[in-house]
Every structure is written in structure tokens, then in C-alpha cells.
Amino acid sequence: MKVRAAIAYGQHGQVSVETVELAPPGPRDVLIQMKAAGICHSDMSFINGERSGVEYPIVLGHEGAGVVLECGREVTGVKPGDHVIPVGVPECGACPACLSLKTNLCDEYFQAWPERPFRFDGRSAKGFCELGTFAEAIVVRETRVAKIRPDAPLDVVCCLGCAGATxxxxxxxxxxxxxxxxxxxxxxxxxxxxxxxxxxxxxxxxxxxxxxxxxxxxxxxxxxxxxxxxxxxxxxxxxxxxxxxxxxxxxxxxxxxxxxxxxxxxxxxxxxxxxxxxxxxxxxxxxxxxxxxxxxxxxxxxxxxLGNTKTRTQLPGLVDLFMEGRISLDSLISHRIGLERINDGFAWLASGAATRTVIGF
Ligand SMILES: [Zn+2]
Ligand SMILES: [Zn+2]
The missing domain is CATH 3.40.50.720 (NAD(P)-binding Rossmann-like Domain)
Incomplete structure (x- = not known):
């Protein structure tokens, strides 16, 4: 399918919003329609000279929330229509790290990830943190998808995926x-x-x-x-x-x-x-x-x-805290924009004007 996505081509200070081809989900993958995504300092480090050793081009974004559109045949944890937060740290549930209470860093997090779901101009690109949430839709492995309650506002709880959990x-x-x-x-x-x-x-x-x-x-x-x-x-x-x-x-x-x-x-x-x-x-x-x-x-x-937060088992509990009124994520969101204005969001972050800017899709 074709989606609009924000792509970084190098450390030159701007991202480019373009129409790209998104690969269909593989057997263990989930296709997510993004509803909202937060802009984080880590995204900015791809365009402001702070990060080295990056493979460009790359679709930025690692914080967001959306709705499952389609699942690969081996996916068991979510189904179409589920509300989800895609997460940069996977939780396979079976490795020594996932079975330990000492860490949230699943062994899968440290494994090389060959997949490049975005294609354009005859080349393919990864998503940041194997996500790339600054796109209308994304394809991610099931181990990187946290299912949350359906009544939570996605344009607010999206911020739990990075800033909130961290x-x-x-x-x-x-x-x-x-x-x-x-x-x-x-x-x-x-x-x-x-x-x-x-x-x-x-x-x-x-x-x-x-x-x-x-x-x-x-x-x-x-x-x-x-x-x-x-x-x-x-x-x-x-x-x-x-x-x-x-x-x-x-x-x-x-x-x-x-x-x-x-x-x-x-x-x-x-x-x-x-x-x-x-x-x-x-x-x-x-x-x-x-x-x-x-x-x-x-x-x-x-x-x-990510605050030692076990993404698939503990992140839904942080959403519950918000829904119970015990944390106030709304007040952390300072700006709301569409994807086409993403460079304004980076400018506000760089100047200190923004606490969290949320992109709505
Ligand atoms: Zn972040
Ligand atoms: Zn694991």
C-alpha cells in the first residue's frame, strides 16, 4: 500500500514527507494504521548532527499509537481493530531477559534486523527502532506491539510509547x-x-x-x-x-x-x-x-x-494509570500538527518551545 512518511536522508537538518510503498505484513508481522505519533529528541538526533553510523534513508518516529489493520498468519496476540502502541523495545516473552524481572531489554532487541518495509525511488528503508511511526501506516513484528484498552484516547496515550514509559x-x-x-x-x-x-x-x-x-x-x-x-x-x-x-x-x-x-x-x-x-x-x-x-x-x-518498562506486559498498565486519572499526559502535550508540518515540530523541540508535539494522522 502507499503511505505518506517522513524520511531523513542525512544530517542536514530537515526531513522530507513523501509517498512511499509499504510492504505487506509477513507471517509474524502486524500492519498498523497510525493515528498519532509524538516527536522525540532521539528522532531529531538523525538530522541535527548528534548521531553517527546511521543507515540513511530512514523513516523516523518511534512513539505513537494506532489501530491494527491486518495480521500475518502466525500472529496470535492482536487482531484487526485492536488499539495498539508500537514499541521500540520488543518483548518476546520467552528469552532469559523477558523471563527476568531485572530488565526489559529482550534478547531480540540486540539482534540485527534485516527488514526494510518502506520502498521508494527504487530503494528500501528501515523505520527508526524498526517502527517508523511518522508514517500513515507501518509494518512491525508482533513482539513490538503492545495491545491497549480501546477506550484510551490514542492521540494522548501515544506519548507513553517513549517519553511516558521512559x-x-x-x-x-x-x-x-x-x-x-x-x-x-x-x-x-x-x-x-x-x-x-x-x-x-x-x-x-x-x-x-x-x-x-x-x-x-x-x-x-x-x-x-x-x-x-x-x-x-x-x-x-x-x-x-x-x-x-x-x-x-x-x-x-x-x-x-x-x-x-x-x-x-x-x-x-x-x-x-x-x-x-x-x-x-x-x-x-x-x-x-x-x-x-x-x-x-x-x-x-x-x-x-525505556524506564525498564516491559513493553507488552507493563505498558498497558501505564495506559490504565492515565485512564484512572492518576497521571496527566495531556498537560505534557504542547503542540499538535499534521505530518506535513513535521519540520515545525523539530524546530519547536530544538528551541525548547515544545514539551511534546503530537502528529495526528
Ligand atoms: Zn524517544
Ligand atoms: Zn525476549
Whole structure:
């Protein structure tokens, strides 16, 4: 079938919306009609010089929601008409990782994926994260499809596929924030605000949002933070955070992707048990340097990919949290556009004007 799709051809700053041919689903694949897709910083890294080693052209987009149109003959988990969130991290349900509670990174996630479902100009292209949600329809393996309840608004819960799962999961499943904890969140974009929501849901006593953009203060307070700190407004950021938390935070979350911010996130936690979750992606080949004693003093640094959220079994539960009114994804969505205006969405993300821009199909 023919679909409109947003294609990146290289690190040149724009994507091109074109009509492409979408291959029919194979025996274990699902054809999904996309209804909504969120624009994430990871998509932008394909066109702003931050990502290397990419095979272009590629159809961008890894966050979205839609309706199943057609299933391959071996597909058992979904059927036409089901509402679904396609996900970048598969869950096969059978590998050692899927059987463990320690990780969400299914063995299939690390396997090379040869398929290129999009065809145009005599060549074929992959979708980002084997998805490519910036297209009117996509073909993905069943292991990358989370079935959700039919009454959830797809143009809102689409944001759970990346930002929501990453942020909420980092608090709930990676850090496992306990009731009564103090929490500092660095970087209050779509992911950081979801971390705040997750920490509030977990019963955190004190949540502090840190961002250089003063416009984030009202957003983070609405998400559940009691304090907002602008690093430009204080002389000694670490001293200020230690004082606010009474000696250091129980948990901190780095959602910026800068080595300096990661060091601050580790150093602002309490010796003995302070735990930092690294979420932000450092651009290019940058490395991190930490003061060794910061860790020797008993602090912990945890990596987190998609918030340790097991995509097919736990993501539907996050949709339930939204439907029960316990998390407020709507307030995270700042802009809504059609696919043809996708480059405006990237511009708003780059300038900091957008929290989450959702494309409607
Ligand atoms: Zn993302
Ligand atoms: Zn697996």
C-alpha cells in the first residue's frame, strides 16, 4: 500500500514527507494504521548532527499509537481493530531477559534486523527502532506491539510509547522510588516531567525539578514537584540541593544527556544510598567522568532504557494509570500538527518551545 512518511536522508537538518510503498505484513508481522505519533529528541538526533553510523534513508518516529489493520498468519496476540502502541523495545516473552524481572531489554532487541518495509525511488528503508511511526501506516513484528484498552484516547496515550514509559518507568521500575523519598529531576522536557509524575505516584515526599528554562516551573509544579531550581539562579547548585533535601537526595534522575549534569545528579544524592538514574543520551562519543569517591561512598548509578518498562506486559498498565486519572499526559502535550508540518515540530523541540508535539494522522 502507499503511505505518506517522513524520511531523513542525512544530517542536514530537515526531513522530507513523501509517498512511499509499504510492504505487506509477513507471517509474524502486524500492519498498523497510525493515528498519532509524538516527536522525540532521539528522532531529531538523525538530522541535527548528534548521531553517527546511521543507515540513511530512514523513516523516523518511534512513539505513537494506532489501530491494527491486518495480521500475518502466525500472529496470535492482536487482531484487526485492536488499539495498539508500537514499541521500540520488543518483548518476546520467552528469552532469559523477558523471563527476568531485572530488565526489559529482550534478547531480540540486540539482534540485527534485516527488514526494510518502506520502498521508494527504487530503494528500501528501515523505520527508526524498526517502527517508523511518522508514517500513515507501518509494518512491525508482533513482539513490538503492545495491545491497549480501546477506550484510551490514542492521540494522548501515544506519548507513553517513549517519553511516558521512559520517565514513569525510570521512577517506578528502574529506581523503584519508595514512599517518603526525596527526588531531584534534572531536565524537564517530556521525559523529565514524566519522571516527576512517576515519583509522585510512587509517594515521594519531596520532588525538586531542575531546568535552565524558567517556563518549566509551572509545568513541573503541576506534575507534582514542590520545588523548582534554575541552575542560573543559584551560586552553588549542589549546596542548594543538599540543603533543600537535608543532606542529599535519595534519588536523582538525569534527563538532559550532558556529562556535567550527570556528575551533578550523582553528587546531589545522599552518601550511603543515593541512587542516580541515567536517562539522557550523551551526544556522539562523549564519555562520563565521575569522582570515584562519589560512588565509593555508597551511591549508585543505574542505566535505564525505556524506564525498564516491559513493553507488552507493563505498558498497558501505564495506559490504565492515565485512564484512572492518576497521571496527566495531556498537560505534557504542547503542540499538535499534521505530518506535513513535521519540520515545525523539530524546530519547536530544538528551541525548547515544545514539551511534546503530537502528529495526528
Ligand atoms: Zn524517544
Ligand atoms: Zn525476549
Amino acid at each position: 520517565g514513569l518507568g525510570a521512577a517506578l521500575y528502574t529506581a523503584r522510588v519508595e514512599p517518603g523519598s526525596s527526588v531531584v529531576v534534572f531536565g524537564l522536557g517530556g521525559i523529565g516531567l514524566n519522571v516527576v509524575e512517576g515519583a509522585r505516584l510512587a509517594g515521594a515526599r519531596q520532588i525538586i525539578g531542575v531546568d535552565t528554562n524558567p517556563a518549566k516551573e509551572s509545568l513541573v509544579r503541576r506534575a507534582g514537584a514542590q520545588h523548582f531550581v534554575n541552575p542560573h539562579g543559584v551560586d552553588d547548585l549542589l549546596g542548594h540541593l543538599r540543603e533543600l533535601t537535608g543532606g542529599g537526595a535519595d534519588y536523582s534522575f538525569e534527563c538532559v544527556g550532558q556529562p556535567r549534569t550527570l556528575r551533578d545528579a550523582v553528587e546531589c544524592t545522599r552518601p550511603g544510598w543515593g541512587t542516580t538514574v541515567m536517562i539522557g543520551v550523551l551526544p556522539g562519543a562523549q564519555e562520563i567522568a565521575l569522582r570515584p569517591r562519589a560512588l565509593l561512598e555508597g551511591r549508585r548509578l543505574l542505566g535505564s532504557y
